[in-house]
Amino acid sequence: xxxxLAASCSLFEKKPAVLWTDTPEMLIAAEMFNASQxxxxxxxxxxxxxxxxxxxxxxxxxxxxxxVIGRSLRTRTLDNYFxxxxxxxxxxxxxxxxxxxxxxxxxxxxNRQILVPVSFNLLLILSGRESRRQSxxxxxxxxxxxxxxxxxxxxxxxxxxxxxxxxxxxxxxxFSPRWPDKDFMFQWIQLNGAxxxxxxxxxxxxxxxGESFPISWDPDGIQNGVILLRDYIRAVNGSVAEEDAFAFKxxxxxxxxxxxxxxxxxxxxxxxxxxxxxxxVRARYDYRYFSEKERLAVSEDIKYAGIPxxxxxxxxxxxxxxxxxxxxxxxxxxxxxxxLRLSExxxxxxxxxxxxxxxxxxxxxxxxxxxLGRTPPENMILPPEPLPAFWDKLKTEFxxxxxxxxxxxxxxxxxxxxFASSLEAYLDKNPDLRSDESR
Numbered sequence: 001x002x003x004x005l006a007a008s009c010s011l012f013e014k015k016p017a018v019l020w021t022d023t024p025e026m027l028i029a030a031e032m033f034n035a036s037q038x039x040x041x042x043x044x045x046x047x048x049x050x051x052x053x054x055x056x057x058x059x060x061x062x063x064x065x066x067x068v069i070g071r072s073l074r075t076r077t078l079d080n081y082f083x084x085x086x087x088x089x090x091x092x093x094x095x096x097x098x099x100x101x102x103x104x105x106x107x108x109x110x111n112r113q114i115l116v117p118v119s120f121n122l123l124l125i126l127s128g129r130e131s132r133r134q135s136x137x138x139x140x141x142x143x144x145x146x147x148x149x150x151x152x153x154x155x156x157x158x159x160x161x162x163x164x165x166x167x168x169x170x171x172x173x174x175f176s177p178r179w180p181d182k183d184f185m186f187q188w189i190q191l192n193g194a195x196x197x198x199x200x201x202x203x204x205x206x207x208x209x210g211e212s213f214p215i216s217w218d219p220d221g222i223q224n225g226v227i228l229l230r231d232y233i234r235a236v237n238g239s240v241a242e243e244d245a246f247a248f249k250x251x252x253x254x255x256x257x258x259x260x261x262x263x264x265x266x267x268x269x270x271x272x273x274x275x276x277x278x279x280x281v282r283a284r285y286d287y288r289y290f291s292e293k294e295r296l297a298v299s300e301d302i303k304y305a306g307i308p309x310x311x312x313x314x315x316x317x318x319x320x321x322x323x324x325x326x327x328x329x330x331x332x333x334x335x336x337x338x339x340l341r342l343s344e345x346x347x348x349x350x351x352x353x354x355x356x357x358x359x360x361x362x363x364x365x366x367x368x369x370x371x372l373g374r375t376p377p378e379n380m381i382l383p384p385e386p387l388p389a390f391w392d393k394l395k396t397e398f399x400x401x402x403x404x405x406x407x408x409x410x411x412x413x414x415x416x417x418x419f420a421s422s423l424e425a426y427l428d429k430n431p432d433l434r435s436d437e438s439r
Contacts, residue, residue, distance in 0.1 A: 119352035180255035193221025197385025240408035
């Protein structure tokens with residue numbers, strides 16, 4: 001844990017309120033809040049494994065933070081850990097109508113607002129301006145419900161045409177869900193109903209030995225999603241072997257640079273990564289939000305804010321939240337970030353689009369001009385299921401490799417039972433991940 005004191009304590013009469021966060025960008029917000037008045041002080045502590053640190057502090061009766069802002073807070077590991085924040089909402093304080101409604105709903109527990117959304121990111125699909133023109137892809141009439149979004153059907157049509165321009169002298173492969181960013185593969189399966197999430201009583205999945213798995217999923221959703229993945233690879237690129245041979249021979253650089261080389265047509269990229277590219281680099285690409293089933297691919301790293309039940313110095317904490325979750329103050333943060341060139345390494349507010357709808361739609365395009373006319377469609381932003389605290393490890397070490405492997409199997413290969421069996425074998429080697437309670 002790293003302590004980052006945002007201002008000198010000697011200037012304040014009261015003890016500082018301590019903010020624990022896994023988001024370094026929160027430091028500038030704390031500094032600006034401290035400078036805006038002389039009654040309250042926020043002290044920022046950077047905590048990498050935030051959920052685990054909170055669990056241990058509570059279990060061992062150690063000093064706890066005044067406020068928490070970060071990822072993975074919507075988890076059973078922290079059940080009953082946070083205060084209800086309903087009292088902070090009202091016409092003169094915070095307005096629920098200011099937030100993206102579905103993100104706000106994601107922080108509700110037992111009809112009470114326990115967590116307040118701060119920021120989110122989306123999966124983007126990039127294409128090169130030159131590659132589209134040179135390949136005459138604009139001649140293909142593909143119906144679009146919204147010019148800011150793209151679906152797998154549109155990707156498949158364009159990729160198939162692009163593949164048709166490939167020759168022995170100039171090999172091309174428009175797009176594979178398996179590369180360069182395997183997160184696309186996961187998000188696509190998720191949007192098609194796999195519903196990976198934290199294991200809960202109403203959706204509990206158990207191993208062959210009767211032990212609860214740490215995650216749940218929808219059997220039909222994962223079956224249908226994997227079949228779609230296998231069908232795409234076979235129809236567009238031939239086989240996993242052909243994709244792997246092409247990637248091994250030609251794809252040495254980041255995805256967006258492979259577009260410039262003319263080897264591929266599309267690549268997937270997280271919005272937090274894309275919008276920290278230099279404006280001159282971004283100008284060489286078109287991007288759209290990836291969508292399936294009338295919803296966008298929202299990254300699992302949604303940042304939420306919460307106040308622990310045993311939090312000290314609640315008055316300063318509440319004042320900071322009210323200040324931070326104010327549209328004009330977030331505009332000031334964006335301006336300060338640009339002036340200090342912090343926006344070159346971190347996107348937006350707390351590393352993402354702001355959860356305040358007016359900030360993302362009204363202010364972001366002034367600082368990221370390629371957002372003009374294409375801010376995220378509000379009605380398609382739905383948060384993913386709550387996930388276990390160790391999700392990043394499970395996803396990286398097991399789920400993504402499993403999806404990559406199963407993509408090459410026969411279409412009729414069973415999916416749900418195979419996934420459960422593989423997960424059980426993985427957990428046998430990593431017994432500490434069997435449940436949140438064991439951590």
